[in-house]
Amino acid sequence: MDHQTFVNYKNYRYLKLILWMVLVAIGAYALHQPSFGAYGGTWLGYVLGSLSAAIVLLLLWFGIRKRQYNGIGQLKGWLSAHIYLGAALLVFATLHTGFQFGWNVHTLAYALLVLLVINGFYGVYAYLHFPRMITENLGDDSLQDLLNKIAELDRLARTHALQLPDDINAIVMKACQETKIGGNVLQQLTGRHPDCPTAAAVKVLREYGHDLKFGHPKLYRELYLIMLQKETLVARARRDVMLRSHLEVWLYLHVPLAVALLVALTAHVTAIFFYW
């Protein structure tokens, strides 16, 4: 059974295509000896420049095609072409510059392109890496299932804590009310919540547990167990949020970078034709 993903689509059709194109481009660049040195304005420079611009437009078109739900071809085919042509841009655009860089809009466009390609590579890594970890972490549950289970444990914990001393009750209440799963962007990305009230509650309960001067040892042990269970569930839920953010975060950069590149590229082309 041979299964096609965006990486090996049609037996690496687009990888093969760009390998040929890159070889030809490098060969041409090596053979080509323009009188003023290599730069974008030679005939080869124009060819490579137009090719790169065309590819950029094609890559941008992916954003459109992705939403044309009855468009031509398979989306995985388009993404396959997207990643390989995108990678090839690094070669075409670099050769196009002839290694002439400066502090100007032309180099800005180039820099954006490089950033975009690097960012895109991370995307491919993320797509191949995190989905499996997400399922491994969640098992048959969904995030909503975890949250429901946590809510149920919270309810149990509260009824238990009501019958225990006030200070314990207070910590448990705090853990129920103030435990955050998602949090701000940083917390989502790192999955770390240094002063998590649930972890704190578990810690306190463990310490208190040593001197059993409470009247309800059974209730106390049950509460401890509940909070422990909750702590692992919370950890799983946070891990889910973290994995998902790693899976998606790059795309929040990819699209703005792509738009920025489009703007810079337009400026670059306009500058060349009008202010020669």
Next chain:
Amino acid sequence: MKRLSHPALKPEHYKIAIIGSGPSGLSAAAHAAELGISHILLEAEQQPAHTIRKFQKGKLVMAEPRALPLRSPMSFSMGSRESILAKWDEEIVKYGINLRLGAQVCTIKRMAQGFVLGLATGETIHAEYVVLAIGLQGNIRKLNVPGEDLPRVQYQLDDPDEYEDETIVVVGGGDTGVENALALRHKNHVILINRFSEFVHCKEANLAALNTALKQGEMECRLSTYVEKVESTPDKAYPLLLSVRTPEGTEHIPCHRVIARLGARPPRDLLESFGIQFPSEDPAAVPQLTARYESNVPGLYIVGALAGYPLIKQAMNQGYEVIEHILGRPVEPADEALLRQKFAKIPYINSVEQGLTLIRQRVPLLATLSSLQLRDFMLESDIVALNPGDVVFRRNDYSTSFYCIIEGVVDVYVKDENGPPNFHLYTGEFFGEMGLISGRRRSTTIKASSHCLLLESPRQTMLRLTQSMVSVRRMIDAVSLKRTVQLHIGLSLSAAELDYLVRNAKFRQYAAGEVIWHQGDKADGLYLVRSGSVAISRLIGGREVVLSYVSAGNYFGEMALITGTPRQRTARAAVNTEVVILEAERVAEMMERNPDLLRQLNARYLENVRHELSDEIVQTSADSGNLIAFLVQQGIGEATDVLLIDETICTRCDNCEKACAATHDGTSRLDRKTGPVFDQIRVPSSCRHCEHPHCMKDCPPDAIRRSVDGEVFINDTCIGCGNCVVNCPYDVIQLASVDSGRKPPSLWQWLLFGRGPEPGGRAGAPSQNATKIAVKCDMCKDLADGPACVRSCPTGAAIRVSPQEFLDYAVWRKSKVG
């Protein structure tokens, strides 16, 4: 509605008593009233047309079949439930129908002269003729405790939004009860009461929703609890007091309302108590009637849904006709014109009667049908005229029609349709019967050999016929048995040899998961799979490892016959499966006599051994014991095409769902997040296009069809009755508003100006009175490039496979991951 005559004083006498005021009963009563015949229309409920009144509020009631003219004094055309009922209420008064409400008929006794009807109230009514029109809904089960009929004790729920801030007790742990309780919980304090200790009669999805709601404290629930009585109280705050017996003792619950959803008693028992006979034990069987709708009890007529006519217009036409029949007047049935049109295809037939006679004479299979049955059969079938060389269907097509040859000869090609035909079929024979059984692709190609007239009947029509006519089923079974054997292994056998081989052959059914034989059992025969599929497995290192998967149209069990040893494998039905078993001795004898057969079985055996050796090691590690349990449990084996999502590369982007919604009127027919998971492969909630679609049974307008390529889809005659939603075990059909006026969101508007929703999102709320019809995956059969979900998955996580490919995929994935 007012009561037009007073009972109690002396037993009442009518010429015709009509029981049930649904469309059929109303139509009959209106016609009787119009003719001035003494009649009474008895209705169990407090309002006429109770079934229609129970439809969802604002439901658009359809007037299918469109081609059938309406023949009734009562009017009916497509319109909202409310408008139709209002019109009928008017017409009841206009014709002076003698309607009695709250009159549930419990007994019917035949006397020397006419009948005596006994009502639940204890009254009796005498009538010369009885028309039974009580539909199929059965009688709603009431609480059966004191206070069951108090106001605010109700047995249905039209619109959950009608109630607010009330304490409502819902009684009943079935789907309806749970659904009602869930729908009410947002605005009310709801207590659900279930007689059982668990919700055993409840769909998975409802159960999950219920558990969540209970956990979140949104409603309460009492298990193992029985209702004892309901009393009304003077208390303004809580007008009802419900007493229940819980495991802990009696509890009194003050409340505003009690909604009991206890199901209905199917009408069959009641009918049998009236002396009406059914042709078979099959729950779908319909009482046998004459062409004049008379049952086996003379003078007792049956019309409407109860007589097997599931649509309103048919029911109304019959109501009219039955009165004419009782009066002994010849009446041309409403479908006469339609039938005449059908027979026009046969040049030498001038009347419907002549046509029906011809069919009976030519086709022995249909000879025993009553006129009524044959007429219905013809209405749903088509006469097709073919020229020599025309193809009826091709091998591997997914068509499921059944054909009878009225005239001419057809050629049957088993493998090569360009070579010489393998055999012929002549006038009076039938073909396509395998489609009735397995729901798989056609195994042969059939072409007309001469000019032919064929009678083409839809699968559903044939199934209904075989359910009610045992003789028809026997005839088809006998022929199909021989053909199965011939196709599987007997192409080289002579007719006499074939006869010998199939003698004593048995059909046998197995439930999903049932073991057909165990490793080590004595070999009793060769097994041909007629429908369903079978997993062959072996114990390796103490674990059951699946070696192969035998689908309908193939055989298994040859190994032990050839090697002469006991069974070396275990065979287990992967889904409900039917097999034909050929006696071991006869097969062995045939192998000796016929070298072709021996060669064929041997080749098959060697191939199997090779296949098993090549896959065995991988499969062992693939934990396929679990895989088979999974396939069986989830019913994947009965699928023909399953959507899978490989979660190891699914980026959860939801593009598959968006694509489905965008190409299907804004409603996604798949749910990526739910559905069972096996080894990181999810089977999302989405139609699997079952071999035997459960959804198809009980669709009144027969709107669920299977296309030539195998997609199960719902066409535009759907009336939104929701039967299929209940019948699909995989919960993949939903009732959704379709609103052709609604435009899909525009991509460019959204992209450039941020206007409107993103494509694939909801295209705004449907307009208020948009009709709800059943929607499900149609595999994008109308899109040129195939399913949008798969085509729109950016990574290739979403794929569509057959069950066999599922196995391969799981194994391949395992080998990749290691």
